[in-house]
Amino acid sequence: xxxxxxxxxxxxxxxxxxxxxxxxxxxxEGGHSKAILELGGLVLGIDRDKNQIxxxxxxxxxxxxxxxxxxxxxxxxxxxxKDAKFEKVSGxxxxxxxxxxxxxxxxxxxxxxxESDLLDMRLDDASDETASDILNQYDKKNLxxxxxxxxxxxxxxxxxxxxxxxxxxxxxxxxxxxxRVLKKIGGGEKTQRRVFQALRIAVNHEFDNLSSALIKAxxxxxxxxxxxxxxxxxxxxxxxxxFINKNRLKQLHKKLIVANRLAYSFERSARLRVxxxxxx
Ligand SMILES: C[S@@+](CC[C@H](N)C(=O)[O-])C[C@H]1O[C@@H](n2cnc3c(N)ncnc32)[C@H](O)[C@@H]1O
Numbered sequence: 001x002x003x004x005x006x007x008x009x010x011x012x013x014x015x016x017x018x019x020x021x022x023x024x025x026x027x028x029e030g031g032h033s034k035a036i037l038e039l040g041g042l043v044l045g046i047d048r049d050k051n052q053i054x055x056x057x058x059x060x061x062x063x064x065x066x067x068x069x070x071x072x073x074x075x076x077x078x079x080x081x082k083d084a085k086f087e088k089v090s091g092x093x094x095x096x097x098x099x100x101x102x103x104x105x106x107x108x109x110x111x112x113x114x115e116s117d118l119l120d121m122r123l124d125d126a127s128d129e130t131a132s133d134i135l136n137q138y139d140k141k142n143l144x145x146x147x148x149x150x151x152x153x154x155x156x157x158x159x160x161x162x163x164x165x166x167x168x169x170x171x172x173x174x175x176x177x178x179x180r181v182l183k184k185i186g187g188g189e190k191t192q193r194r195v196f197q198a199l200r201i202a203v204n205h206e207f208d209n210l211s212s213a214l215i216k217a218x219x220x221x222x223x224x225x226x227x228x229x230x231x232x233x234x235x236x237x238x239x240x241x242x243f244i245n246k247n248r249l250k251q252l253h254k255k256l257i258v259a260n261r262l263a264y265s266f267e268r269s270a271r272l273r274v275x276x277x278x279x280x
Contacts, residue, residue, distance in 0.1 A: 004031030005270045006230055009257050010093060013228055013274040016041045020090040023081060023220065025074040025213065028099040030056035037063040044086040045069045046077065048123040048204075051106055052099065073126065075209040078216040088225075092217045095230045096210065098123070098200070110200060112192040115176035121203040131199040135163055135172045150207075150235065151198030158185045159195065197233070207235060214243045218277055226252070230272050237271055244275050251275045 004010075010032055016022065018040030024033045027045030029052065036043050043066065047053050050071045057069055068084045074094065081087055103110050108117040109131055119132040134146065140160050148156035162181050163172065172178055182191055201207065210229075217227055231237045237256075244251050252274045259270035 004028070005095065006257070006259055006272050007031060007035060009272055010095075010228060010230070011035055011039070013252065013257075013272070014091045014093065014226060017090060021086050021088070023077065023086055023089055023092045023217075024095075025077055025092060025217070026095045027056060027069065028052055028095065029101060030060065032093055032095060033067065034060070034063075037066055041066075041090075043067045044081060044084045044089075046072055046074055046080055048073050048126075049102065049107065050124070052102070055101075071124075073124070073209060074213040075216075077213050077220065081220050087220055088222045089220055090222060091226045091228065092221060093228045093230075094210070094213065094217075096206070096236055097232045109175060110196065112175060112179055112196050115174065115179060117175045118173060119175060119178060119199070121200045123204050127203065127205070129203060131203050132171070132173050134199060134202055135178065136167050140164065146198050146202045147195055149198075150201045150233075151194040152234070153191060153194040153198065155185060155187055155191060159187065159191075201233070207239060210236060210239050211243070214240065218247065218249070221277055224276055224278060226274055226276050228272060228274050230270055232269050232271075237273070240273050244273070249275045250278050 014022065016036050016039035020041055022036050022041045022043050024036065024043055024045045027033050027047045033043050033045045045067055053069050053071050070080050070084060072080050098107065098110060105114055107121065107123060109119040109121040119130060119135065121131040143160045143163065144156055147153050147159055159181065162185050166172060166181060172181065179192065182195060221227060229240045231240060257272040
């Protein structure tokens, strides 16, 4: 099993107690869930991607009677927790984004390296709209909101002009098609990373899901229970920070907790916030 991002810090801040309940809202490949189980916690693990759930469960040895796994969107965390009798929990963990396995190929279109993949990017089948649909159908204003807004990409306008030139004649269908657009306007790897991440966020409505999940998660924890959010994008971190401030919640650390920058480049921008429901 892989070592998930910020594992030591997650374990330190979650303060797992035997037989207490924890929700891992993004179970993924299960690294965090497994560590909570090993410390004696009971886990409800949620993931949008049914393959993540299936493969984690199949690879898990032991603990199967201490974990409940549900495929679903964490924006429905209230209903999922109620069904699983996981209300009044001691902690909820969100490790946002996608896993290395999903990037390497289980979800087509996520990685700019898999040139022949279709530009799909959907983590589940709840949405009809793929990244390719967005690129071929959205108007310039909405595309700008995605590429410049979510992607923080300075070359957004030039990229969009090029997309419009191409899509008059041919649909942008594959990762290779999008890479060619980005190469033509002189975009390097950073541009590719930003544009692909921005499209994934749009396809999966990631910011909206996070906002609604936080409102629900805070009602699920016991007094003094903890919510941990690991984010990889400045907008995500802003959503968490504003949620804490607006609701006068208590952040348990002064400085932002960040991943060791010498670790994998994938984790370069990981940051953790920990807060509780007791007011300041
Ligand atoms: C960074 S990975 C989590 C890795 C995990 N902590 C581990 O130890 O392997 C993020 C996971 O969250 C899932 N995910 C993303 N958005 C979600 C959502 N709205 N609801 C539920 N799961 C989501 C992804 O499918 C992915 O498996």
